[in-house]
Amino acid sequence: MLKKITRFLFSREKIQYDVLIVGAGPAGLSAAIRIKELDPNKSVVVIEKSGTLGGHILSGNCFQPTAMNELFPNWEKMENKPPLDTPVSEDHFHILWNEKLSFQIPHMFYPSTIRNHGNYVISLGDLCVWMGEQAQALGVDIFTSTSGARVIFDEKDRVIGVATGDMGIGKNGEKKSNYQEGIDIVANQTILCEGARGSITERVIEKYNLRKDCEPQSYGIGLKEVWEVPPEDFKAGLVQHTVGWPLCRNTYGGSFLYHKNTNQIHLGLVVGLDYENPNLSPYQEFQNLKKHPKISRYLKNGTCISYGARVLNEGGYFSIPKLTFPGGMLAGCSAGFLNVMKIKGSHNAMKSGMLAAETICAKQNVEPGQELVEYEDAVKSSWIYDELYRSRNFKGSFKYNIYSGLFYGAFDGFISKGREPWNIKSHVKESESYLTKDKAPQIKYEKPDGKLTFDLLDNLARSGTNHEHDQPAHLKVIKEAGPKESLNLYDGPEQRFCPAKVYEFIDTKEGKKLQINAQNCLHCKTCDIKMPKDYVRWTVPEAGGGPNYSGM
Known part of the structure; x- marks a missing residue:
């Protein structure tokens, strides 16, 4: 009682x-x-x-x-119409070979499943x-x-x-x-x-x-910027996707560039979180992407006004x-x-x-x-x-490299049309996909120029992210030995995969120590997926905190 x-x-x-x-x-x-x-x-x-x-x-x-x-x-006839005001006008797909060269796939070779005629460039927010x-x-x-x-x-x-x-x-x-x-x-x-x-x-x-x-769910991280550009660098409704550079051929991912009304360009890079190299930084790869002529020609006279990041599901049919x-x-x-x-x-x-x-x-x-x-x-x-x-086999077809994926995508789109009698599964647990630091190639990233490419913390300010500092930690370290193991085995990839510089290893008298800058968090959930040994659990912080996206 x-x-x-x-x-x-x-x-x-x-x-x-x-x-x-x-x-x-x-x-x-x-x-x-x-x-x-x-x-x-x-x-x-x-x-x-x-x-x-x-x-x-x-x-x-x-x-x-x-x-x-x-x-x-009857949404098109509504007095208060939904913000679907930019119909797709052009649809391009490029393979980026390196930092300068590219190849545009002729439109006649686009499978109907990926054509964007009849779609709209929008802000989902x-x-x-x-x-x-x-x-x-x-x-x-x-x-x-x-x-x-x-x-x-x-x-x-x-x-x-x-x-x-x-x-x-x-x-x-x-x-x-x-x-x-x-x-x-x-x-x-x-x-x-x-x-x-x-x-x-x-x-x-x-x-x-x-x-x-x-199958277990698989994930990618999507990083995005919104730019305002002058009219001469803008074409409403232009849609452009790329694969290839700056990512290596065995890393799944690609970019999007959408021209939305009001002279805005929505630009992003998606990187599959099953990548192997712990030295890879999705954020720095995104900054590199903007240097390619197929991208920079639209941004060179513009101004970046927003930045953010979020994980997305990539498992598809097999992971439902x-x-x-x-x-x-x-x-x-x-x-x-x-x-x-x-x-x-x-x-x-x-x-x-x-x-x-x-x-x-x-x-x-x-x-x-x-x-x-x-x-x-x-x-x-x-x-x-x-x-x-x-489309169940599309992601799995990239398990060898991007070229196997592109070839299979063409086969699927024009011949089998998804009716092939076999399945291609390729799940790798993201937190266990790393090469050890002694086997991983080094990657050198250039310093940002502040005009086309940006320091991460400078860009983070464009996300509007903010948290009450005096609150319980929402990033829970559930394995005390996790940070040390991550540093010793993989050289601390969390300081590179986080798109908000939440995780830093700082020098102390006792050696390197993990510092968690939880106030920077974009709620992207990458750490909940890609953290070595799964030593962090993401939990909800005090409500109202986090990014404050507008028009993203």
């Missing part, structure tokens, strides 16, 4: 909804909108750890409007702001600056909601003067839409062993986990619906959110903790699964 009374007296504030959605990205907002369209009486809440809608959204983005056409069939407004107009509650700290389970070990993080906790665990306790948001169904490597999603996948029948669990579902990049062949995932994310919504609304009564297995059936019957199945 005493235990029950104590729990009651000190219980947290609790609010009840029919549906809780974690993450205000394209999947989560599509789910919220679709639920309200189908059943206006259902109560729906979306929680988002960023301080503003779109504040943590980073994507290319060359947007395929398939799902948008389904969710908003701006689209999420617009979608958030549509959701709120339908009666959806959206709580920004609200992080999901842990999952709430009932007595039968079913998910019944999420506990949000406390605010105002000092770095030593003490309550500060601005302390504000989190709340328990309970719901009949919880849809996890956190994006790639979501912290709550990973715990749920682990608890319910949702990956037991699939079980999509349901007692009390909830996975949608969007939480499930891994990115199509690496198309270099697109937003349309799949939106569609999965819509299917989750339709599954919930098709039930007369959804009980708390109920597992809606019909959702997985719906996804498998949709164009999401068909699209991912047809």
Whole structure:
């Protein structure tokens, strides 16, 4: 009896909804909108750890409007139109041989699966702001600056909601003067839409062993800058992709360069995190990319206005986990619906959110903790699964080098069209893919010029990232010997793979010591994936912290 009374007296504030959605990205907002369209009486809440809608959204983005056409069939005629204002006008693909030479693949040799006619160059962050407004107009509650700290389970070990993080906790665990306790948001169904490597999603996948029948997920890191350029260096709707230099031939990756209206160029480099050389710095490779004539000709008279980074899923069809669990579902990049062949995932994310919504609304009564297995059936019957199945072998075909991948991509696009009777799997655990430092080639990176290429910390300021300094560490060192082993075996690759200079080895009287600059964190999740010996676990910091992207 005493235990029950104590729990009651000190219980947290609790609010009840029919549906809780974690993450205000394209999947989560599509789910919220679709639920309200189908059943206006259902109560729906979306929680988002960023301080503003779109504040943590980073994507290319060359947007395929398939799902948008389904969710908003008349979007082109709406008075308040979505920010899809830059249709693709040109579509180019180059192989960069070295720092000067390149080869443009003729358009007639593009497989239909990667052509961008009918797509739009957009800011996914701006689209999420617009979608958030549509959701709120339908009666959806959206709580920004609200992080999901842990999952709430009932007595039968079913998910019944999420506990949000406390605010105002000092770095030593003490309550500060601005302390504000989190709340328990309970719901009949919880849809996890956190994006790639979501912290709550990973715990749920682990608890319910949702990956037991699939390959482990694989990841890349995407680094992005937005530039403003003069009109003479700009062509609205131009889309350019490259593979090859500056990455070596056995490192998976490539670049994108998109001309978006208002004289903006969205430029990025994706590097597969299964790379071998611990001396490689994805950030420095990105800076090198800009020196190539195919890139620099557009930027040389421009100004960089934004910078950021985020991991993305690359496992595709083979890495899709079980999509349901007692009390909830996975949608969007939480499930891994990115199509690496198309270099697109937003349309799949939106569609999965819509299917989750339709599954919930098709039930007369959804009980708390109920597992809606019909959702997985719906996804498998949709164009999401068909699209991912047809491109299932694309990433695996790059396991030898980029040329094997390009050759297979052409074979797949023009001959087999995804119907080949074999599978190519190539998963390598990213944190175990390193060569030891005695076998790894050295890489020398030039100093930045401050005009085209930038020092990392100078560029980091363009991300708007900020955290409360006096709070518990959100980057948890879970293996005390990890930093020393990383330094001894691989020369500390964490000081190079992090795109925000969070990890530094500094000289002390006792030798080199790891310093974690958590306030720099971009929430990209690279360290949660690529850290040698997996000695760091990424957890959510105080809500509202992190990057403050605008137009990314």
